[in-house]
């Protein structure tokens with residue numbers, strides 16, 4: 001984004017600081033155009049009206065996507081654009097559901113509190129309606145069949161960094177708090193679950209796609 005539009009200022013928001021540390025490391029020490037905020041749309045203060053918001057594989061994992069969409073809408077300048085990649089539908093969600101099934105086998109209760117909340121978006125019309133009710137205009141939901149091809153080390157790194165785990169009493173739990181033995185068990189369980197995506201070279205070709213939700217701030 002910044003390479004194509006050098007004058008752009010980017011604010012990256014995620015409640016998980018590990019993801020943002022990685023982004024900072026990738027962007028280099030002199031990326032003045034980048035502000036990273038550990039938090040959510042409720043806590044971020046961008047300071048100006050936002051032109052474009054990109055949300056990638058987040059709405060399907062939050063407990064209240066309607067709230068997130070309303071709160072994003074408030075941040076926008078008139079006619080500002082929304083582009084959100086949303087995981088949706090049982091088939092497309094198979095890979096992520098597999099992660100939690102593997103996690104549950106090692107850490108009971110590890111799946112998100114609402115059982116697979118993304119399944120709410122199996123119906124694209126439902127996703128469209130949630131966005132319209134949140135105040136977005138020109139809302140469209142199109143299928144987006146994306147995949148990610150990774151090595152086994154990258155697979156574990158990616159999944160363990162981006163998918164939340166929970167305890168039996170429904171608190172989100174950082175991976176490192178599980179202790180190294182459980183983490184190793186979890187890693188093996190996940191790799192075993194993901195064997196189905198392994199190709200002849202030993203790479204994993206994982207379906208991540210779902211919907212591309214677009215809209216404008218009316």
Ligand SMILES: C[S@@+](CC[C@H](N)C(=O)[O-])C[C@H]1O[C@@H](n2cnc3c(N)ncnc32)[C@H](O)[C@@H]1O
Nearest residue numbers: 014015016019040041056057058061062162163
């Ligand atoms: C599947 S990961 C996607 C991460 C990243 N956007 C990407 O595409 O690689 C889901 C992310 O959603 C973040 N998340 C969960 N709840 C959130 C919320 N309410 N607001 C913003 N991010 C949230 C998690 O911390 C996690 O990093």
